[in-house]
Every structure is written in structure tokens, then in C-alpha cells.
Amino acid sequence: MATTNKEAALRPSHVTSIGQSRLTRIFIWAAVIAAVIWVLYPFIWAVITSFKTQREALEPTIIPFLQFQPSLENWSAELGLGARETTLALGNSIAIAVGATIVATVLGTLTGYALARFRFGIGNRNIVSWVLSQRFLPPVATLIPFFLVLQRLQMIDTVPGLIVVNATFTLPFAILIMRDFFADFPEEIEEAALVDGANPLQIFVRVALPLATPAITAAAIICFAFAWNEYLFASVMAPKDAKPYTFLVASTSTVRGVHFGYLATRMLIAITLPVVLSLFVQRYIVRGLSLGAVKG
Amino acid sequence: MYKKNRARYFFLFPGVIWILVFTIFPLIFSLYLSFTNANMRNFTRATWNFVGFDNYASISSDLRIGDTVNATIFLSAGSLVSTLLLGTFMAWLFNHDIPGLRIFRSILTMPLFAAPIALGFMGLILFNETSGSINTIIRGLGGGGVRWMTDPWSARTAVLILDTWQWTPFVFVIILAAMQSIPEELYEAARLDTGSGWIMFRRITFPLIAPAMGTVALLRLVETFKILDIPLSMLGGGPGAATQTYSYYVYLTGLRSFDMGYASSLAYILVIVSIIISSIYFWRVRARFE
Numbered sequence: 001m002a003t004t005n006k007e008a009a010l011r012p013s014h015v016t017s018i019g020q021s022r023l024t025r026i027f028i029w030a031a032v033i034a035a036v037i038w039v040l041y042p043f044i045w046a047v048i049t050s051f052k053t054q055r056e057a058l059e060p061t062i063i064p065f066l067q068f069q070p071s072l073e074n075w076s077a078e079l080g081l082g083a084r085e086t087t088l089a090l091g092n093s094i095a096i097a098v099g100a101t102i103v104a105t106v107l108g109t110l111t112g113y114a115l116a117r118f119r120f121g122i123g124n125r126n127i128v129s130w131v132l133s134q135r136f137l138p139p140v141a142t143l144i145p146f147f148l149v150l151q152r153l154q155m156i157d158t159v160p161g162l163i164v165v166n167a168t169f170t171l172p173f174a175i176l177i178m179r180d181f182f183a184d185f186p187e188e189i190e191e192a193a194l195v196d197g198a199n200p201l202q203i204f205v206r207v208a209l210p211l212a213t214p215a216i217t218a219a220a221i222i223c224f225a226f227a228w229n230e231y232l233f234a235s236v237m238a239p240k241d242a243k244p245y246t247f248l249v250a251s252t253s254t255v256r257g258v259h260f261g262y263l264a265t266r267m268l269i270a271i272t273l274p275v276v277l278s279l280f281v282q283r284y285i286v287r288g289l290s291l292g293a294v295k296g
Numbered sequence: 297m298y299k300k301n302r303a304r305y306f307f308l309f310p311g312v313i314w315i316l317v318f319t320i321f322p323l324i325f326s327l328y329l330s331f332t333n334a335n336m337r338n339f340t341r342a343t344w345n346f347v348g349f350d351n352y353a354s355i356s357s358d359l360r361i362g363d364t365v366n367a368t369i370f371l372s373a374g375s376l377v378s379t380l381l382l383g384t385f386m387a388w389l390f391n392h393d394i395p396g397l398r399i400f401r402s403i404l405t406m407p408l409f410a411a412p413i414a415l416g417f418m419g420l421i422l423f424n425e426t427s428g429s430i431n432t433i434i435r436g437l438g439g440g441g442v443r444w445m446t447d448p449w450s451a452r453t454a455v456l457i458l459d460t461w462q463w464t465p466f467v468f469v470i471i472l473a474a475m476q477s478i479p480e481e482l483y484e485a486a487r488l489d490t491g492s493g494w495i496m497f498r499r500i501t502f503p504l505i506a507p508a509m510g511t512v513a514l515l516r517l518v519e520t521f522k523i524l525d526i527p528l529s530m531l532g533g534g535p536g537a538a539t540q541t542y543s544y545y546v547y548l549t550g551l552r553s554f555d556m557g558y559a560s561s562l563a564y565i566l567v568i569v570s571i572i573i574s575s576i577y578f579w580r581v582r583a584r585f586e
Contacts, residue, residue: 024493031389032400039404042418042461045429049421060432103314111311118304127312129578134319136518136574140546141563144329144556145322148342168318175311200303229411231525236551246413250529260424263417270414278409279402286473289408289466290515 049264050074057260074265089248090269095159096234096244097227100166104223107167108174109216113204115175116182117190128179134172139232147236159242162234166227173226174219177288181215182208218284225274245270323567330560342556351561360537360545367527368542370452371459372520378460379516380509383467387505388497390468391475401472405465415458416529423454423530445531448538455527455539463519467512474508475501507580514577518570542566 049057051070061067078086111131115124146165147156155161189211193203209216231246238244249266252258281288330351334344355361386404390397422430423444431441444454478501486496524547527539533548534540540548546566550559 028389028392028394031385032394035386035389036400036403038461039407039465042415042422043406045422046418058427060427060429107311107314110307114304114307114311117299118301118307119299120304120308127308131311131315133574133578134315136570136577137319137323138521138543138546138563138566138570140522140524140543140550141326141560141567142319142322143547144550144560144563145325146318147551148556149322149325151341164318168314171311171314200301201306204307225409229409229413231411231413232547246411249411249417250413252417258420260421260427264421267414267417271410274409274411275406278405282398282402282405285405285408286469290470290511 046264046268049260050268052261054259054261057264071261074259074261077262078265078269085248086245086269089243089245092159092238092242093228093244093246096162096166096242097224099159099163100170100227101220101223103163103167104170104174105216105220108171108219108223109178109209109212111175112178112180113182113208115179116185117187128176131172131175139169143233143236146233150237157238157240157242162230162238162242162244165233165237166230169230170223170226173222173288177219177222177284178212178215180287181212185211215284218281218288221277221281222284222288225277228274326560326567327564329557330564332557334557334560336554336556342554344557347557351558354558355561355565363537364540364542364545367452367537367539368521368523371456371523371541372517374456375459375463375520375523376513376516378456379463379467380513382460382464383512384471384505384509386464386468387471387475388501390472401469405469407462408465410462412462412525413529415462416526416531419454419458419526419530446535448535451531451535451538455523455530458526458530459520459523463516467516470508470512471505474505478504511577511581514573514580518573518577521566521570 048062048064051064051072051074052061052068053071053073056068056071059068064070077083114120115128120127150156150161150164153161155164185208190203190207193207198206228244229246230244231250234244234247235250238247249270252263252266278285329344331346331348332344333347333350334342336342390400394400422428425431425441425443425445428444430444435441442450444450482500482504483496486500490496522543523541524543527533527541527544531539533544537545542562543566546559546562549555549562
């Protein structure tokens with residue numbers, strides 16, 4: 001069933017394929033190429049800049065070897081031996097993002113399953129709306145209370161503190177992705193298990209969970225990407241020991257004379273992992289990002 | 297019977313309790329703080345007294361808010377219009393018979409997953425007034441260099457361009473999904489009457505994607521209120537306070553000046569605006585969650 005969905009979503013449309021003039025075709029392809037260039041341009045520019053020395057980075061040259069001598073100086077400064085700060089920050093980023101992903105995905109799968117399979121007195125629709133509304137809240141509104149509470153719990157500048165923060169922000173994504181997945185999934189298999197005398201927990205663990213692996217993976221990747229990219233709370237709550245990579249990037253000197261090549265290197269390291277992971281969740285992007293509001 | 301099984305609470309509660317504890321409690325705490333003069337000037341522990349509506353009253357006389365509101369409205373409105381127009385155009389493009397749609401779609405959604413804080417630095421490099429590649433291109437085309445970093449409106453435009461670059465794919469994938477769910481028969485029937493692609497777009501495609509566009513517009517609008525990372529890393533809110541968005545201002549007031557009571561009242565204004573927008577949103581999408 002999942003495959004048919006996928007095919008349907010990617011069905012090439014024949015909307016204007018009939019009677020399409022040559023001119024229209026040329027226009028469409030030109031625009032498609034322009035769109036791809038528009039998206040890739042900053043990435044490509046950053047890659048080129050990251051291989052330039054400080055002086056060369058200030059010149060608008062593009063072709064390596066011909067126009068400038070590519071150098072690994074920035075990459076080795078950032079990732080090479082002795083780059084303790086980088087290793088520490090990347091480690092923190094991974095710990096925070098993985099921790100938050102686990103919490104959000106586990107809770108999200110349970111709650112998503114509950115909302116798709118059972119009926120609640122308050123009304124499932126109301127609970128779903130309430131979960132969704134969490135995404136509408138401006139994060140700055142909870143920043144100060146979070147800071148004060150974590151301070152009192154002595155959890156400022158700790159990895160668990162940031163795991164809690166990021167799990168909270170990504171949980172609605174996980175709940176809604178999982179709720180949508182289970183809602184579209186036929187109940188018959190689970191009902192059959194029920195007839196065989198299994199209890200709801202057994203059904204969930206043995207029947208529903210294995211079938212939900214692709215959706216769980218997608219939810220996990222989306223949560224991971226958002227937690228990895230988080231900066232606002234990290235800048236306030238993890239100034240030193242638990243500093244994630246986004247915060248390290250932000251503290252790259254921004255005063256006059258900043259080294260563009262080095263900056264580009266850090267920027268690329270910061271964005272690579274989530275961007276690459278996103279390639280694996282294409283099927284879930286529409287639903288995941290619209291929080292289930294649009295079927296895709 | 298199964299639907300009412302008592303085990304259902306075991307599944308529901310962990311997530312719901314988490315949200316209650318870590319979102320609803322902070323929000324209530326924040327509301328309370330907004331009626332106090334909480335601050336942390338000595339960097340140890342915040343102290344506060346109840347001050348009633350004083351914070352809310354001083355918002356109206358806060359001179360620094362003008363620029364902030366300008367920047368926010370410009371970015372919200374600008375980003376809403378530009379991402380919707382570009383995203384819909386891209387969806388229309390890819391709704392044609394284009395081989396390799398899956399690969400194109402993967403490439404085009406990449407910006408969504410790039411950390412905004414890093415994007416600000418991307419902007420710093422691209423929009424640099426003397427050596428940035430954007431000004432190089434503009435000069436190559438015969439124009440004068442734009443003062444992206446020093447002129448307030450140019451700086452806001454630069455932030456807007458970066459935000460548009462990041463969020464256009466969001467509109468693109470959702471509108472594309474909506475377009476692809478339009479039944480082929482409608483176009484076939486229309487083709488008997490007209491050969492014009494524009495007429496078909498206006499009469500068939502547009503009315504049928506309009507609900508999805510409304511949904512996307514509301515989601516985007518709320519997201520634009522959160523813009524903070526890009527202007528922070530690219531320009532530090534400058535030049536002056538030209539790119540200091542509302543969220544950014546709340547952040548500076550609360551966590552840099554530690555004027556937490558006042559910052560909470562500022563934040564609550566934004567919460568109220570967001571509640572209004574989300575109410576409209578739920579009123580629209582209710583049917584989806586039946």
C-alpha cells in the first residue's frame with residue numbers, strides 16, 4: 001500500500017503535455033535549470049570559498065587551479081589534529097540531537113498511535129489540534145521560563161538540559177507524522193491479533209511497530225535535523241561545556257576581517273549532516289513539515 | 297471495545313504529559329513573569345516583584361520597538377509573498393512531464409534542512425559589499441554595487457532573500473502535492489474548450505490548490521515571526537537595529553539585558569498574535585483531523 005502511495009505522489013502529470021509548444025518546453029526547462037542553480041548556488045559558492053586562503057577568499061574567483069590555488073588549510077584547521085573545540089562541539093551536537101530524537105520519537109510514536117487507534121473522551125481532533133498548536137508558539141516565549149527553571153535545577157550548560165528543550169520542540173512533528181501514518185494504515189492486521197488474544201501492548205510491539213519502521217525513521221530524521229539546527233536555546237543554555245556546533249559556528253569572529261574561507265568551512269560542516277539525511281525522507285517531507293495538514 | 301481499551305491512556309499520556317510540563321508550564325510561568333519586574337542584573341539569581349500592567353504599559357512608549365516592528369512586518373510580508381509566488385511557480389514547473397522529478401525534488405528541498413544560523417554566514421560571504429559574489433554579478437551586469445551591509449533596507453532585503461531561499465521549497469513541495477492530486481479528467485475536459493495554459497491554471501489549478509495555499513500561508517506567517525538566526529549571524533541585527541526582528545528584540549531584552557519581566561510581556565504580545573493566527577488555521581483545517 002505504501003508503494004502505491006509513493007507512485008501516486010510522484011505520478012508525472014500530463015497537465016500540459018498535450019499541445020505543448022516547443023517554446024513552452026524551452027521555457028520550462030530553462031526555468032527548471034534556473035531553479036536548480038538558485039538552490040545550489042550558495043552551496044557551491046561555500047564549497048569553493050572553503051578551499052581558499054584568507055586573501056583569495058576576498059576575490060570573486062571560481063575555477064580552482066586556474067584562478068586560485070585550492071588549499072586544505074581551512075579544513076585541516078577545523079577538523080585536523082588539535083581542533084579540540086570542534087570535536088567537543090560536534091560531539092555535543094550529536095549527543096543533544098540523538099537524545100532529543102530518541103525522546104521525541106518514542107513519545108511521538110506512542111502518542112501518535114493512541115490518537116490513531118483509540119478514542120478519547122475529549123475528542124481526538126481536539127488533542128491533535130492542541131499538539132499542532134505547540135508549533136505555532138514563538139520559542140522566545142518559553143525561553144526565559146526554561147532558562148530560569150533549568151538554572152534552578154542546575155541543568156544550565158548540560159547536555160540533558162538541551163535534550164529536554166529540543167525534544168519539546170520536535171515532539172509535535174513526531175506525534176503528527178506517526179498519527180498520520182497509523183491513521184492511514186489498515187487496522188485489520190491488528191484486529192486479527194486481537195482476536196488471537198493479544199493485548200494492546202503486545203499488538204503495538206509485535207504488529208504495529210515493525211510495520212511503522214519507515215515512518216519512525218522519517219520522524220526521527222526530521223527531529224534530528226531540527227534539533228541539530230537549533231541555535232536560540234543553545235546560545236542561552238549551553239555557553240560552554242555543552243556548546244553544540246551551531247553555537248560554535250555563531251561564535252566564529254564576526255568582526256571586521258573575518259576569514260571567509262574558514263567561515264565557509266564551518267558553515268558547510270554545520271549544514272551537511274541534516275541536508276544529507278533529508279534525502280532519505282522525501283516521502284514524508286510534505287506531511288512532516290505541514291504537520292499533517294496537507295497529504296503528500 | 298478495542299477503541300476504548302484502558303491501555304489507550306498508556307499510549308497517550310507520556311507525550312501529552314511531556315508537552316504539559318515543558319510547554320504549558322513555561323507559558324504560564326512566562327505570563328506570570330510578564331507582570332513582574334524580574335531581572336538578573338547581578339548574573340546569579342533572578343528576583344522579582346509584582347508590578348501589574350507596568351510592563352505592558354511601557355511597551356507603547358518603547359522607542360526601540362519601531363524599527364523592530366518595521367523589520368518584522370517587512371520580513372513577514374515579504375517572505376510570505378515571495379515564497380508563495382516562487383514556490384507556486386516552481387510547483388507549476390515541476391507539474392509538467394519532467395523526467396527525474398524525484399531527484400530534482402530532493403535537490404530543491406535541501407535548503408529547508410540547512411541551519412539558519414549557518415545561513416546567516418552564507419549571507420555574510422555572498423552579500424559582502426566589496427568582494428561578495430552577488431555584488432560582483434550586479435556589477436558585471438552593469439549595475440552599481442548594493443550596500444547590503446550598511447543600508448537598512450538593503451540589509452533587510454538581503455535577509456529576506458536568504459529566508460526566501462530557505463523556505464520556498466516548503467511551499468514548493470506542498471503545492472506540488474496539491475497540484476498532483478488534481479484529477480486528470482478536469483484538464484482533459486477543459487482542453488476541449490481552451491488551449492490556453494494560463495486559462496486552465498486560473499480556472500482549474502488555482503481554485504483547487506487555493507486551500508493548500510491558505511494552509512501554507514498561515515504556517516509560513518507564523519514561522520516568519522520566529523526569524524532570528526539569520527539576521528543575528530549575518531548582521532548582528534544591524535546596521536543599527538535595521539534587521540532586529542521582534543523575536544530578536546525579545547531575546548536581547550530577556551537574555552542579554554536580563555530584563556526578563558519586560559521581555560516576557562513583549563513575548564506575550566507575540567503569543568497572542570500567534571494564538572489568533574493558529575485559531576484561524578484550526579478553523580480551516582479541522583475537517584482534516586476527523
